[in-house]
Amino acid sequence: MSRLFAGLVLMGVLALAGVLGGCASGSPGSDQAQAGAAGEGDPWEPFNRTMYKVNTELDRYTLRPAAEAYSRVVPDPVRTGIHNILTNLAYPVQLANDMLEGKPRRAGDTLVRFVVNSTVGVLGAVDVAQHLGYPDHSSDFGLTLALWGVSGSPYLFLPVLGPGNPRDSFGRIVDIAGDPFGYIGQGTGVVVARWTRLGVNLIDQRAQYLGVFSQIRRTALDPYATFRSLYRQHRSAEIESVRADHARTVPAWFPVSAEPSDHSSSN
């Protein structure tokens, strides 16, 4: 565990070094353009390909068998419950990012989801809010930075963290550092719970993609380039969907009167 942590810290430093270099040359909205041409915006390709190989080997002996065992042993509904609890724990950070992105409706959705699912949904295990009309969405500090105009290049592949770029890696560090659950409570129990959450999170995330990853590794002629393409497209679609979300702050069920109120004239 401590070795994993050291690895994460090292990656963080690498990512930070990258973000300083990346910001200077970055221009807003360049994600979309780069999704088009393979190989463009990947000046660190030799390094990235090495890291990709390291990650593939690491994955083969650690995360993948763990995720496979997890999927085999733990029944489907329990896994969904665990996934929901982990998602729910990330909502305080998501709420902060929704607000930083200047999207009040999304922030409201996240707040309602956190309150409803944490209580009625039994600590987040059951996604009650979804059925009440508060759908989930993605939000992280990388997305926030993207909306603020920070470029998503150059491409950066890191072991464990996978495909990304300095902006998104930096965003991830901020998200981890800003997570209130990282500060609340003390004692051995809390420390164990924190590490358990991190470990289960890694396995849960990996288990989500078991089928997809193995299929890509089997069918793609250049899996590295395929993952790069998929990541960039998916990320720019996410960014665009946040940018284009101008949903009303007032929810659909709220009674909006057709006539303007005339409080002032009644005096």
Add this chain to the structure above:
Amino acid sequence: MALRRSVLAIIALGLALAPAAGFAQGSGESAAGFIQRMGQQLVSIIDGHGSTAEKQAALERIVDSDVDVSGIARFCLGRYWRVATPAQQQQYETLFRKVLMISIDGKLGDYQGVRFTVGRTVPRAEGQVVATTITAPNKPPTEIDWVVRNIDGSWKIVDVIAEGTSLRLTQRDDYDSFIAGHGQSVQALIDALRRQVSQNA
């Protein structure tokens, strides 16, 4: 730059107007109606009786009639299409179709009990984009967008977009990188595709 932009605008306008309101000239069927019909056909094949081989054959007939396979193949070869010799182009197209069929056949089992819900149609430069939600038992619903174009009076699927990722763009990036890593040789790609086909035969 300004000239290029206005030329692009005119082309985009032309593309938008050609299949007016998303209707094919011949049949009068809407893009959404086409996807709805194809979805029903897919579901009835996947959930139907019959052997796997029969299902695969039926699936391949749908792909050949409803998907612009050669157009997608050309797109995926990108800048190397013009570099390839006519013989290579032909070999590549044939192999591309086979690889596509293998990948579709392989997914047959995953989609037992699948349901299709057709949503909105949005016109875009690359074609009419029909949004669908696909639900399979024990799987979270997936949003799939189908990009369709009116080719010679009938609708053809030219791209599939899953979770914001375009299938043909991903494939093109894969091929592009592979060819670039093999001394810009289109023949290397053809050989690799042939190996893929023979491994799955």
